[in-house]
Amino acid sequence: MTGTTTIAQSLPVTEKPRRTLWREIVKSRWPYFFISPFYILFAIFSLYPVLFSIYLSFTEWKGLGPIKFVGLKNYSLLFKDSVFWDSMVNGVMLFFIYVPLQTLLALVLAVVLNSKRVRGFQLFRTLIFIPNITNMVAAGITFRLLMNQENGLFNILLGMVGIPPVPWLENVWAARISLGLLIIWAWLGWNMVIMLAGLQTIPGELTEAALIDGASHSQAFFFVTVPLMRQVILFALVLSTMGTFSLFTEPLVLTNGGPMRATTTPIMAIFGQAFSNFRFGYASALSYVYFAIIFVLTLIQVRLGGRREA
Amino acid sequence: MTLRTRLVRLGSDVLLYGILIAVSAFMMLPFVWMLSTSLKPADEIFGFPPKLISLRSSFESYIFLIQNYAIFRILLNTFFIAASSTALQLIFCSLGGYGFAKFRFPGQGALFSFLLATMIIPFTVTMVPLFIIMRNLHWIDTYWALIIPWAANAFGIFFFRQYILSISDELLDAARMDGANEFAIYWRIILPIIAPGLTSLGLLSFMGSWNSYLWPLIILKSPENFTLPLTINSLTGPAGRTIYNVQMAASVISVLPLLIIFIIFQRRFVEGIQAGAIRGAG
Numbered sequence: 115m116t117g118t119t120t121i122a123q124s125l126p127v128t129e130k131p132r133r134t135l136w137r138e139i140v141k142s143r144w145p146y147f148f149i150s151p152f153y154i155l156f157a158i159f160s161l162y163p164v165l166f167s168i169y170l171s172f173t174e175w176k177g178l179g180p181i182k183f184v185g186l187k188n189y190s191l192l193f194k195d196s197v198f199w200d201s202m203v204n205g206v207m208l209f210f211i212y213v214p215l216q217t218l219l220a221l222v223l224a225v226v227l228n229s230k231r232v233r234g235f236q237l238f239r240t241l242i243f244i245p246n247i248t249n250m251v252a253a254g255i256t257f258r259l260l261m262n263q264e265n266g267l268f269n270i271l272l273g274m275v276g277i278p279p280v281p282w283l284e285n286v287w288a289a290r291i292s293l294g295l296l297i298i299w300a301w302l303g304w305n306m307v308i309m310l311a312g313l314q315t316i317p318g319e320l321t322e323a324a325l326i327d328g329a330s331h332s333q334a335f336f337f338v339t340v341p342l343m344r345q346v347i348l349f350a351l352v353l354s355t356m357g358t359f360s361l362f363t364e365p366l367v368l369t370n371g372g373p374m375r376a377t378t379t380p381i382m383a384i385f386g387q388a389f390s391n392f393r394f395g396y397a398s399a400l401s402y403v404y405f406a407i408i409f410v411l412t413l414i415q416v417r418l419g420g421r422r423e424a
Numbered sequence: 425m426t427l428r429t430r431l432v433r434l435g436s437d438v439l440l441y442g443i444l445i446a447v448s449a450f451m452m453l454p455f456v457w458m459l460s461t462s463l464k465p466a467d468e469i470f471g472f473p474p475k476l477i478s479l480r481s482s483f484e485s486y487i488f489l490i491q492n493y494a495i496f497r498i499l500l501n502t503f504f505i506a507a508s509s510t511a512l513q514l515i516f517c518s519l520g521g522y523g524f525a526k527f528r529f530p531g532q533g534a535l536f537s538f539l540l541a542t543m544i545i546p547f548t549v550t551m552v553p554l555f556i557i558m559r560n561l562h563w564i565d566t567y568w569a570l571i572i573p574w575a576a577n578a579f580g581i582f583f584f585r586q587y588i589l590s591i592s593d594e595l596l597d598a599a600r601m602d603g604a605n606e607f608a609i610y611w612r613i614i615l616p617i618i619a620p621g622l623t624s625l626g627l628l629s630f631m632g633s634w635n636s637y638l639w640p641l642i643i644l645k646s647p648e649n650f651t652l653p654l655t656i657n658s659l660t661g662p663a664g665r666t667i668y669n670v671q672m673a674a675s676v677i678s679v680l681p682l683l684i685i686f687i688i689f690q691r692r693f694v695e696g697i698q699a700g701a702i703r704g705a706g
Contacts, residue, residue, distance in 0.1 A: 138530050144606040148523030149535065151516040152576040156542060159573035163553035164545060170552065177556070223447065226440055240690060241448040244455075247682045249635035251653040252675030255660070256454045259461065259668055265470035267457060299451065304697065311698035331436075349701055360546060363637040367657065381548055381638075388552050389642060401548045408546065 171399035176392045188399035198400055200375055201383040202407065204290070205359040208377075212294030213354045217347065219298075220305035225339060227306075228313045239310070243303030250300065254367030257296050258283065286376040289369050293377050296364055301357070305350050312346030313339070348419035352412055359408055380404050455679070462486070462673035469668050485673040493655060494648060495677060501567075502651040503681075506633035509571045513629045514622050516576035521584025522610050526596060539578045547638075555642055565645040570633070580625055583700065587621045588614060624696030627689055631682060652678035 139146070171189070174182045192198060223242065227235050245253070260267045261282035269279040282292045320342070324334040340347070362381040365371055371378035384404065388397035456476070461469055463481040489495040524536055554573065563569040591614065599609050615622070637653045644650055647658065656678060659671040686693055 135530060142527060142529030145523035145527035145529045145532075148519040148527075148606075148610070149581070152520050152539065152578070152581055153535075155516075155573065155576050159554060159557070160542065160545060160550055163550035163557065166553040166556070167549055177559075219447075223444070226444065231437070232440055232444060238444050238448060239694075240687075242451055243694070244683070244686065245451050247631055247635075247686050248679050249637065249653045249656075251637055251656045252458070252678050253454065255656065255668075255671055256458045256675060259469075259672070260454065260457060262470070265472065267453075267474055270472070270474055299454065302447070303451070307694055307697050308701040311701055346701065356546075360548065363653075384548055384551075385638070388555075394552050394556075397552050398549075401546075401551070405546055405549050409544065412544075 167398045167401065170395050171402055173395040175394045177394055181395075184395070188396045189403075191396065192399055192403060195400075197375065197378070197386075198380070198383045198403075201378045201380045202359075202404075204376065204378060205361075205380055208290060208294060208297075208361070208379075209355060209358045211290055212298050213351065213358065215294075216298045216302055216305060216354065217350055220302055220350070221309050221340070221343070221347065222335075223302075223306045224309035224313055225335060228310060239303075239307070242306055245300050245302075246304045248300065250363040251367050253300060254296065254364055257292070257299075258368055261292055283369055284373060286373055289373055289377050293361075293365055293368055296368055297358075297361070300364075301354075305354075308346060308350050309343065312343045316342045344419065348415065351419070352415050355411060355415060356408060359404070359411075458672050458675050458679070461669055462676050464669050466667060466669055485667075485669040486677075488670055489673055489677070493659075493674070495655070495674065497648060498650055498652055498655045499677060499681075501649060502634055502678075505567050505570050505651060506630045508567075509574055509633045510626050510630045512571065512575035513577060513580055514626050517580030517625065518584045518588075518615065518618060518622065519610065520576065520581035521586075521588050522614050524581065524585045525588035526591075526593070539581060543578045551642070558643060564643060565649055566643075567649075569643045570636075570640060570651075574633075579700065580629070583625055584618060584621060586699075587618050591617055620692060620695070621699075623689060623692040624699065627685065627693050628696045630685075634678075634682060 170181075172183060172185060174184050174187075226232060227238060232238070261269075263269060263279055263281050263284055266282070268282065272278075272280065281288050283289050316339070321334050321338050324338045325331070329337070359379065360381050361379045362385065365377045365379055365382060369377045371382050380400075384397050384400045387393045387400060460476050460478075462485055463483070464475075464478045465480045465482070465484070468475065468478050468480065486495075524532070558564055558569045561568075563572075595613060596609055599613055604612070634651075635653065636651075637657075640651050640654055644654060647655070650658065652674065656671060656674045659674060660666050
């Protein structure tokens with residue numbers, strides 16, 4: 115008797131979850147309906163491409179005709195591809211040329227504007243931010259004009275104070291620095307606005323207390339503000355890293371990747387293989403290796419940056 | 425205050441203003457030069473000494489653009505693409521944010537984590553297959569390709585979810601009691617409350633679309649379908665032959681609308697960027 119009751123009792127228990135889950139899903143039709151556009155669009159325009167790209171990376175395909183499976187050939191070719199690896203190295207060099215300077219400058223400007231020592235907070239913030247709304251084709255061409263070696267305004271202005279003409283775009287290192295200058299012009303304000311948001315979350319009394327205790331302004335900056343701003347600085351750094359490696363329009367317009375490919379970025383290299391050489395399989399393999407490297411770099415940054423927090 | 429501290433104070437103020445003014449001047453210089461060059465006659469662009477305002481200034485290069493490059497059509501193309509893409513993004517992202525913020529449903533946690541994870545996929549990885557899809561759909565050289573794939577995005581849903589979480593449930597329950605369905609609640613209660621957020625995110629996505637270059641470069645083929653950045657770059661001639669005043673005029677036309685929008689909505693603009701950063705960093 116006891117056995118049958120147990121079975122009889124357990125029956126609804128085993129069936130109930132499935133029925134209630136189904137009922138829950140039906141009951142939740144509204145939220146599913148509300149969130150569905152993203153997942154549908156993602157499946158078609160991102161997930162499918164991501165998977166198709168993995169498949170393509172093992173093939174040779176010109177975009178037309180049969181897709182030829184070639185196994186790991188693209189990946190072995192890629193390791194000897196100096197254009198691609200040079201572009202990754204360019205990314206690293208560009209990062210060191212402008213990211214530390216930009217981050218520090220953004221933080222200093224934010225602290226100055228936030229300190230209420232200067233008037234015109236709104237005006238300066240606006241002026242420094244405005245370049246960020248400019249499209250990089252217009253900005254790049256304007257900089258090319260300003261950086262013209264013989265007649266550009268930059269060299270004419272430098273000439274007035276006795277500095278000889280700078281080959282802004284003609285020399286390998288000058289071109290990289292010029293590109294860095296364009297990016298700082300475009301992104302300094304954005305980084306500053308981010309830092310300002312971060313500063314508003316830390317209480318002003320902390321810095322004041324440090325100053326009253328006899329710390330200098332620069333000590334208060336490095337030992338109070340910077341540690342408290344750790345998360346925001348890390349966020350800005352991570353985005354700058356990803357941004358540097360995925361630069362496309364800026365180097366394309368300013369230097370066309372030159373001179374001697376000194377400013378060719380990974381995206382330019384991948385774009386060239388895909389849409390100039392029509393090597394879709396090879397370009398896909400490149401894009402995956404690129405993704406893996408950026409992913410690891412970001413992970414390292416987050417680990418290093420978040421270490422003290424954990 | 426002693427004279428010494430006053431002098432130190434004055435000195436540091438001069439330094440601070442000096443830095444701020446120098447940085448601001450560097451930021452403004454390209455705009456000034458863009459406008460100045462666009463008004464100059466061709467033979468004065470590289471003239472020495474450089475002139476800020478030429479005595480022979482004219483709107484000739486703007487007229488040239490209207491006559492030879494149908495610049496109004498290009499302006500309209502860019503506006504149409506940016507506006508439609510922004511409208512769709514705002515609808516789908518706010519709906520998605522509402523779904524995640526105010527409902528409990530099976531699989532919610534997993535779906536949300538998945539949503540956040542999608543943000544790490546770089547465009548580079550999807551670029552080639554996406555181009556193939558667009559070709560199969562016959563969307564090459566059409567605006568569909570520039571609008572539909574970007575009609576909903578993870579960041580936007582995340583942004584609105586945070587925003588809608590702070591709306592009180594009682595307000596929504598009261599509406600439910602009155603017999604309003606969930607869509608009516610979204611339309612009549614949620615949307616008006618999140619209006620500032622809609623403006624913030626709308627400005628950012630409008631600007632993103634207006635300024636985008638790589639994807640339109642892959643998709644658009646006929647010059648009459650171009651967006652402003654494509655037209656500006658197409659004005660680059662062979663070395664030494666570029667008509668810079670015309671190119672700068674097109675640049676002014678591409679920057680000016682956003683500049684006006686930015687100055688009007690500056691607060692919301694900055695709020696949108698800061699909200700994204702604080703949530704991203706937090």
